[in-house]
Amino acid sequence: MTYIRPAFRHPDLPRNDLGFTRKDYEGAISTLCAGCGHDSISAAIVQACFELSIAPHKVAKLSGIGCSSKTPTYFLGNSHGFNSVHGRMPSVATGANLANRDLIYVGVSGDGDTASIGMGQFTHAVRRNLNMMYVVENNGCYGLTKGQDSATADIGSASKKGEPNHFEPIDLASIALQLGATFVARSFSGDREQLVPLIKAAISHRGFAFIDVISPCVTFNNNPKSTKGYEHVRDHLAATGTVDFVPFKQEISTEYEAGQSKEVTLHDGSVVHLHKADPELDIHSRRSALRLIKDYKAKDQILTGLLFMDEDSQDLHEILGTSKTPLRDLGVAELCPGQKVLDKLNESLR
Amino acid sequence: MKRIEAVNDFVIKFANVNGTGSASANNMFAKSLFRMGLPISPKNIFPSNIQGLPTWYEVRVNEKGYLGRRGGVDMMVCMNPQSMAKDIQEVESGGYFFYDSSKPLDLRMMRSDIHFIGVPLKDLCQREYTDARQQQLFKNIIYVGALSALLDIEFDVLTGLVSDQFRGKEKLITPNVRALEIGYHYAIEHYKCPLGIRVERRDAVGDQILIDGNTAASLGAIYGGATVAAWYPITPSTSVVDGFDKYCKRLRIDPGSGSKNYAIVQAEDELAAIGMVIGASWNGARAFTATSGPGISLMSEFLGLAYFAEIPTVLIDVQRAGPSTGMPTRTQQSDVLACAYASHGDTKHVLLFPSTPRDCFEMTAQAFDLAETLQTPVIMLTDLDLGMNDTMSPPLVWDDTREYERGKVFNEAQLEAMTERFGRYLDVDGDGIPYRTYPGTHPTKGAFFTRGTSRDEYAVYTEDGDAYEKNMQRLLTKWDTAKNLVPMPELIEASKGGTSVGVIHFGTSRDATLEAVDSLAAEGIAVDTLRIKGFPFHKSVDAFIEQHDTVFVVDQNRDAQMRTLLVNECLVSPRDLISILNYNGTPISARKIREEIIAVLRGDNVRPLHKKKMAKESV
Numbered sequence: 001m002t003y004i005r006p007a008f009r010h011p012d013l014p015r016n017d018l019g020f021t022r023k024d025y026e027g028a029i030s031t032l033c034a035g036c037g038h039d040s041i042s043a044a045i046v047q048a049c050f051e052l053s054i055a056p057h058k059v060a061k062l063s064g065i066g067c068s069s070k071t072p073t074y075f076l077g078n079s080h081g082f083n084s085v086h087g088r089m090p091s092v093a094t095g096a097n098l099a100n101r102d103l104i105y106v107g108v109s110g111d112g113d114t115a116s117i118g119m120g121q122f123t124h125a126v127r128r129n130l131n132m133m134y135v136v137e138n139n140g141c142y143g144l145t146k147g148q149d150s151a152t153a154d155i156g157s158a159s160k161k162g163e164p165n166h167f168e169p170i171d172l173a174s175i176a177l178q179l180g181a182t183f184v185a186r187s188f189s190g191d192r193e194q195l196v197p198l199i200k201a202a203i204s205h206r207g208f209a210f211i212d213v214i215s216p217c218v219t220f221n222n223n224p225k226s227t228k229g230y231e232h233v234r235d236h237l238a239a240t241g242t243v244d245f246v247p248f249k250q251e252i253s254t255e256y257e258a259g260q261s262k263e264v265t266l267h268d269g270s271v272v273h274l275h276k277a278d279p280e281l282d283i284h285s286r287r288s289a290l291r292l293i294k295d296y297k298a299k300d301q302i303l304t305g306l307l308f309m310d311e312d313s314q315d316l317h318e319i320l321g322t323s324k325t326p327l328r329d330l331g332v333a334e335l336c337p338g339q340k341v342l343d344k345l346n347e348s349l350r
Numbered sequence: 351m352k353r354i355e356a357v358n359d360f361v362i363k364f365a366n367v368n369g370t371g372s373a374s375a376n377n378m379f380a381k382s383l384f385r386m387g388l389p390i391s392p393k394n395i396f397p398s399n400i401q402g403l404p405t406w407y408e409v410r411v412n413e414k415g416y417l418g419r420r421g422g423v424d425m426m427v428c429m430n431p432q433s434m435a436k437d438i439q440e441v442e443s444g445g446y447f448f449y450d451s452s453k454p455l456d457l458r459m460m461r462s463d464i465h466f467i468g469v470p471l472k473d474l475c476q477r478e479y480t481d482a483r484q485q486q487l488f489k490n491i492i493y494v495g496a497l498s499a500l501l502d503i504e505f506d507v508l509t510g511l512v513s514d515q516f517r518g519k520e521k522l523i524t525p526n527v528r529a530l531e532i533g534y535h536y537a538i539e540h541y542k543c544p545l546g547i548r549v550e551r552r553d554a555v556g557d558q559i560l561i562d563g564n565t566a567a568s569l570g571a572i573y574g575g576a577t578v579a580a581w582y583p584i585t586p587s588t589s590v591v592d593g594f595d596k597y598c599k600r601l602r603i604d605p606g607s608g609s610k611n612y613a614i615v616q617a618e619d620e621l622a623a624i625g626m627v628i629g630a631s632w633n634g635a636r637a638f639t640a641t642s643g644p645g646i647s648l649m650s651e652f653l654g655l656a657y658f659a660e661i662p663t664v665l666i667d668v669q670r671a672g673p674s675t676g677m678p679t680r681t682q683q684s685d686v687l688a689c690a691y692a693s694h695g696d697t698k699h700v701l702l703f704p705s706t707p708r709d710c711f712e713m714t715a716q717a718f719d720l721a722e723t724l725q726t727p728v729i730m731l732t733d734l735d736l737g738m739n740d741t742m743s744p745p746l747v748w749d750d751t752r753e754y755e756r757g758k759v760f761n762e763a764q765l766e767a768m769t770e771r772f773g774r775y776l777d778v779d780g781d782g783i784p785y786r787t788y789p790g791t792h793p794t795k796g797a798f799f800t801r802g803t804s805r806d807e808y809a810v811y812t813e814d815g816d817a818y819e820k821n822m823q824r825l826l827t828k829w830d831t832a833k834n835l836v837p838m839p840e841l842i843e844a845s846k847g848g849t850s851v852g853v854i855h856f857g858t859s860r861d862a863t864l865e866a867v868d869s870l871a872a873e874g875i876a877v878d879t880l881r882i883k884g885f886p887f888h889k890s891v892d893a894f895i896e897q898h899d900t901v902f903v904v905d906q907n908r909d910a911q912m913r914t915l916l917v918n919e920c921l922v923s924p925r926d927l928i929s930i931l932n933y934n935g936t937p938i939s940a941r942k943i944r945e946e947i948i949a950v951l952r953g954d955n956v957r958p959l960h961k962k963k964m965a966k967e968s969v
Contacts, residue, residue: 028810055793056793056797057789057790057791057792057793057794057797058790060633060789060790062629072799073799073811077797078793078794078797079789079797080787080788080789080790080797080798080799080800081797081798081799081800082629082632082799082800082801083799083800083801083802083803084625084628084629084655084802085625085651085652085655085802088621088622088625088651088652090622090625091580091617091621091622091623091624091625091626091629092625092626092628092629092632093629094580094615094622094625094626094629095578095580095625095626095627095628095629095630095631095632095633095635095637096629096630096632096633096789097629098577098578098580098613098615098626098629098630098635098637099577099578099629099630099631099632099633099634099635099637100633100634100635100788100789100790102790103633103789103790120618120619120622121618121621121622121625123618124617124618124622128615316615317613320610320613320614320615321608321609321610322609322610322611322612322613323604323607323609323610323611324607324609327577327578327611327612327613327630327635328577328630328633328634328635328788330575330577330611331575331754332575332752332753332754334604334611335572335575335577335602335611336572336573336575336748336752337572337573337601338748338750339747339748339749339750341601342569342573342745342746342747342748345569345746346557346559346745346746349559349560349561350384350385350557350558350559350560
């Protein structure tokens with residue numbers, strides 16, 4: 001574990017469109033175990049936000065409790081963060097989003113925080129199509145309490161303690177698909193090439209963007225009998241294809257093979273380009289995604305990559321019909337009807 | 351036979367079947383008396399049921415303006431055979447029993463000391479209407495018509511109410527007025543009208559209005575600038591958010607764009623509801639939720655977070671009866687302690703205690719100012735009695751020059767000008783209240799990490815014991831600041847300088863307490879009263895207890911929760927406070943308070959009377 005980060009900044013560090021360097025998106029030094037998958041995800045979030053040229057303070061980071069939920073301290077140090085209570089990040093994120101629709105909401109949770117104690121809140125945030133990116137850092141175990149199985153552990157998978165899990169695993173990506181998430185992806189903390197563009201697409205997507213990231217726990221669940229360890233995941237990885245995220249301002253320059261590629265234009269004009277590895281995948285079909293997840297699992301493979309998106313959905317604000325001005329910016333003039341209205345009301349109550 | 355004779359001072363109770371449309375007829379009855387200038391206090395006594403079970407509506411008329419529950423029934427309007435046997439028993443001797451005489455009464459139920467007034471409602475309806483639903487609905491209007499003759503209610507007032515009720519649906523006015531006339535004529539032709547109890551027009555209402563506390567609270571939320579309401583349906587708080595929704599649709603839609611200057615989310619449970627409120631408040635919106643006892647239990651974890659992380663939170667608790675599910679449609683004040691100390695660890699919360707709908711309006715609006723000023727949860731503790739019953743109240747008023755007190759929040763310019771490091775939990779002003787920033791304010795300054803874990807003054811995680819203690823001490827400093835910000839207690843002295851007997855009351859015990867004190871005064875027993883309106887307690891609460899030899903505390907719960915809170919938070923001995931308790935689910939009555947005070951003052955029981963004398967003896 002590193003304790004000190006040098007204050008020195010190379011003057012020639014690359015800058016993004018807003019003039020920020022990658023360092024401006026970093027957070028405090030991680031206190032997680034060396035080699036933890038979660039730190040790779042934090043780095044991917046930093047990279048994605050830097051490349052997207054997001055003003056760091058326009059992001060709000062939210063999390064629950066657990067190893068994964070600690071990570072918002074370790075990225076985007078110039079953003080407000082909220083480490084709430086166990087399993088309840090979705091409700092806090094919902095409230096925050098209602099107050100100010102103009103910020104970007106990044107939620108980070110774990111498999112315990114989402115698939116067990118927070119299952120109820122997670123499913124309802126999905127249903128509401130809350131405009132946020134929701135990342136689950138999925139390691140199949142409870143790290144902070146020393147390695148108990150979580151609800152995403154596969155049957156037969158054994159953690160460091162050696163006892164195989166007997167209970168049916170919850171597949172969060174499938175649940176998100178079934179409950180109407182409008183962007184669903186799965187990735188692996190060790191596959192930065194895949195993860196960074198997925199995060200960029202998820203942040204740019206309007207609506208609930210869910211990414212289930214398998215993120216090995218090096219201390220408690222990285223042994224040969226675990227299906228969430230580095231070795232097993234690397235050996236069983238399959239991908240729906242490669243994703244390129246092209247911002248609105250850029251021209252698409254890469255050439256893609258015909259028939260195997262799919263372009264999706266987001267509401268802000270940016271383009272998600274999927275170069276499909278499996279022609280069976282229909283990126284606009286939940287059924288296709290659900291079937292493929294099952295098919296690959298039957299072949300003992302973990303299907304990663306972009307699974308589904310619906311770029312034209314209405315998010316919670318649009319469904320509710322709330323004002324375009326963030327609610328928190330409204331003042332007495334807009335909010336308080338005044339005594340004259342009360343006079344009439346009083347009269348009607350006599 | 352004795353006959354109760356009373357003008358403008360009686361209790362009439364309607365026994366109905368839930369879901370038969372009796373509520374609007376009963377409301378019309380009550381409102382007609384109100385429009386005749388008479389103070390009334392109608393109370394719904396209803397089951398946790400949608401259709402079929404017995405439900406009652408009790409109206410007290412009192413021209414002196416006493417609004418508390420009196421106890422006893424002078425006239426029963428019996429429309430429910432299921433509860434008839436018990437309803438007959440409830441009538442005071444010399445009272446009146448109004449029933450549907452289409453079928454003869456069971457002779458075993460007859461009482462020789464009350465007056466039976468039969469009107470063949472069913473027969474009259476069948477003669478007049480062919481449709482079954484109409485027969486059902488108009489039966490209710492017919493008995494109101496009959497009562498107008500029996501009690502001398504001005505018929506014009508009733509027809510005026512019908513016109514108001516069906517404005518826009520004029521077709522319905524004539525048949526309703528016709529139904530009133532059928533009842534009226536039957537009563538006039540068959541009984542000597544009016545009865546011994548009757549009404550006469552007075553000017554005893556002034557400019558007061560008739561509104562339930564929950565509706566008033568919802569208006570308070572609108573006037574107080576709430577933009578986010580997150581909730582989970584629960585009796586008896588549901589009508590708070592229903593009211594917010596109803597009035598927002600009228601008052602909060604932007605006329606140009608048609609978009610809403612508010613958001614309401616029905617959450618998946620109470621945990622999520624309070625979580626959304628906390629998230630919205632953290633992000634700078636005024637947000638609230640409304641719930642009842644079971645919801646408080648579920649919200650407790652989040653309340654601890656809001657206390658410790660110092661996030662404004664407004665919560666309206668409409669209390670109902672009992673632990674667990676209890677009696678969900680009955681009233682109590684039994685969440686006092688659960689709210690005062692909600693959540694694990696050292697926590698305590700600011701409470702507000704409304705007694706009238708106007709209080710509900712004002713305190714809800716004030717709760718937002720207090721929560722943002724103090725950066726902490728503020729819980730308004732109302733109850734089913736006040737929340738769900740139409741209650742006479744002074745009109746709602748709003749000072750149009752009033753600005754919202756948003757508390758200590760640094761804006762972009764202030765952050766830009768700042769040269770020192772921003773400390774989210776630094777006590778800059780010495781009042782225990784730090785400065786906060788909203789997310790998204792400044793590109794490089796003012797960001798901090800909100801957490802339920804311990805942290806230092808700069809919001810950085812720490813498990814350093816000294817830093818923890820310092821923070822908890824600062825929260826106590828803030829608590830002291832709150833003592834002078836919550837509404838002051840209301841003292842009413844029997845005479846200048848006060849007497850030796852004092853009664854402390856709060857919330858919906860007010861009306862019954864003040865009436866009891868008046869009746870004691872008529873017997874030569876002078877009693878001072880103190881109404882607690884907020885928690886933490888102002889120092890005048892301590893002083894009141896100190897200055898009186900005998901102090902009663904009126905609590906509508908079994909465990910004397912306000913008394914416990916007083917013992918906990920003030921420098922008083924438990925033996926200084928004598929409890930008057932009521933927890934059967936119906937509102938406390940003046941009779942009960944009066945009788946308990948008299949019993950203690952006469953020495954009818956063994957509880958200590960003169961605390962100072964006792965203290966001396968024990969020394």
